[in-house]
Amino acid sequence: MKNLFIIAACAATLSGTAFPASGQETGSYQHRTSASAVQFISGGIGAGSREAMERLRPKYDLRLTFARPGSGEYLSDVTVDIKDAKGDTVLHEITEGPLFFAKLPQGTYRVVAEFEGITLVKTITLSGEKPRGAVFYFANDRKEARS
Template sequence: MKKHNLKASVSAAAIALSLALGAQTAQAQDAVLPLPPVQQSGDVSWVSGGVPDEQLPAIQAAKRDYPLVLELYQKAGAKSEYTAGADIRIKNGKGDVLLDAKSTGPFFLVRMPPGTYHVEATLEDKAISKKGVTVPSKGSKRVVFVFPQGTD
């Protein structure tokens, strides 16, 4: 009789553990945040995010759908860390401003017509310019901005 109770107890414990692990997995999946809302200005649409970290999977998945991917970092000693709050400005070859927006995370994904653009990111009065950024008709162009330490 004791063996039967032991088997029943072990089976009940295994079921309880399985249910607990399943609930924990469901909670972890629920913790993944969706992509932030897409913004639009004329022919340019963009999304910015990556903060908190639970939003990173959505941002990483969306990168392939945007021909221009801006990444924003700030020096922190020998390393670079994600940063946010930079003003992003994109101009065409004529100098017309096509986009003037603020990043809400370290990733700024832009959908715009193929061409060559001037892209500028400014964080706390420190501007970094990238001239001659070519946005492809297929694939995407990654542009990285690294701001000096103490810029925020």
């Protein structure tokens, strides 16, 4: 009986079903909170992860997506800096996937996204009535990058 358990455990491990590998998407996310008490979530690598993020989407009023123009290739490890109308940083994070959602109070924000030395900036106003989305396109060439 003990040998049967060991064989089953080895088979599960080799097939990748026993435990998710480090960085492997499990489809479940936890809301995180920034130093300034802004709730956010980031992810979206792989189909299961994108589906999980889409289910959480309605809970957030700011929804950012990061991609390459043309190919639409999704990007991760984008540095996101969000400043309020006074210029104070309300959130500074590095994304864990192409989707980044945040809960922010009404107001106007300056969203700065940086990837591979390219910085893109957008001003986004949240009214509290309707969520806002923005896509940041980072090209391989600085001339093609656009927000």
